[in-house]
Amino acid sequence: MLESSLEFLRCVCCGSKLEQTVFKSDKEIVEGILECKKCNAKYPIIEKIPILWNDFSNYLSFRKKLGGKIYHIIENSTLKQFCKTALLKNDQIGDDRTALEERWSNIYQKSKSSKFYSYIKKNLDPVKKSNLVLEYGCSIGIMTSFLAKSHKTVFGIDRSFTALRFAKKSYKDNLDYVVADFLSPVFGKQFFDLVLALNVLELVEPKELLQHISKQISNGLVIISDPYDFDRGIHSVKNPLDEKSLRMNLEKLGFKITSKTKTPMHIPWNLKLGPRTMLNYDVDLVICKK
Ligand SMILES: C[S@@+](CC[C@H](N)C(=O)[O-])C[C@H]1O[C@@H](n2cnc3c(N)ncnc32)[C@H](O)[C@@H]1O
Ligand SMILES: [Zn+2]
Structure with missing residues (x-):
């Protein structure tokens, strides 16, 4: 730290x-x-x-x-x-959860070159230099380490210690990671200029996460992507969102959706599960401002 x-x-x-x-x-x-x-x-x-x-x-x-x-x-x-x-x-x-968190950390390691990440990076290029950036569910730090190249101070939070051990392998004096729950007040009442939450809406009550993020932005940008893969048996969230309700909820919270992401997007997100197994998602992306 x-x-x-x-x-x-x-x-x-x-x-x-x-x-x-x-x-x-x-x-x-x-x-x-x-x-x-x-x-x-x-x-x-x-x-x-x-x-x-x-x-x-x-x-x-x-x-x-x-x-x-x-x-x-x-x-x-x-x-x-x-x-x-x-x-x-x-x-x-x-x-x-140890084995599961190790397995997923390895999958993200092997999937770093998925086109999904380069697509998001391209969309981040024109974003002006921010003072404070936060990524929810940063896992092994693929996007967080990229963000730290052009923004002043960058944090990633994730509940997986194992994933953050991978992330911490590369040192940067403006980038840090914290094991914490998304909805915990780990940054108190701090405002952020840029918040990312990529592919996490299935893992936490999505509306609660949106409200939590909204309280952290007074003048800034939020980037959310998701494949809406909500069917997870007993682990499913109570109130899933879809392309329309995600945008509606963000607007209700005072966000303005950028014209480019007003209509649902379809971005391939390919995860390499094993030598002969791929998990191919079709991911939506919303970029919005307050
Ligand atoms: C599906 S992965 C997405 C990883 C990364 N954002 C990406 O798109 O490549 C979700 C990540 O969120 C973390 N996570 C899930 N629920 C969480 C919670 N309630 N609090 C903190 N981290 C959580 C998991 O450990 C995992 O690393
Ligand atoms: Zn205390």
Whole structure:
């Protein structure tokens, strides 16, 4: 975690500023703890990644294998103890997500050259240099690292520690990543100039995400893409959106949709699942302004 990120991050339990204790650093903080003096919440920084989850033992409850791995990686004894306490407290509630998150991180690695990403990059070229940019569900950082080439400060959030480990492999002094839930107040009341949310509407209640994003933009641009692949059995969201209702909801929130994306778009997004398996989506894109 970059030392400079502290100014932007907030306690996800109470919204207060955080204080940091650094155990190990080189160009950035490798191991440390972020602490909220108001509600006493503590958040670990492990392998340069701050985990701003309201309950770390709950985060590890769904990632027992990951918990074991990071326990062995951590060098500092205080941080190791913090991790051990969380692991001992945890009661696995659902399936372990470790293997799934590893698998998807590998799929994104192999799919970096999908035309989808170059299409979005081309659409980002004319966007004026922004001070503060946020990408929701950045995964391994394909777009976030691109954005950091031309914008001042860029953040990516994702709940997958494994994906962010890939993302953190390349260092940039204006780019940082946080493990956090989309809807948590990880940036408090901070406004952003540019927000991206690519292909995430199936994974969170979409209207809630749009409202959350809307509160973070007073004068800026939002780029949303989605394949509307909402049929996910018990994991399906309650209120899916489609081409029309996505645009309608954005307009209701005060966004103006750019003329180019007023009508539904069809962009191929190809994910390489295995040597002989492709997942081919047809993705819609909306670019809007407030
Ligand atoms: C379908 S992938 C899309 C990745 C990337 N945006 C792209 O288009 O290539 C969705 C990403 O969102 C993350 N994610 C899903 N639900 C989340 C949540 N509630 N909070 C934070 N991250 C979440 C997943 O870990 C995953 O990396
Ligand atoms: Zn707090």
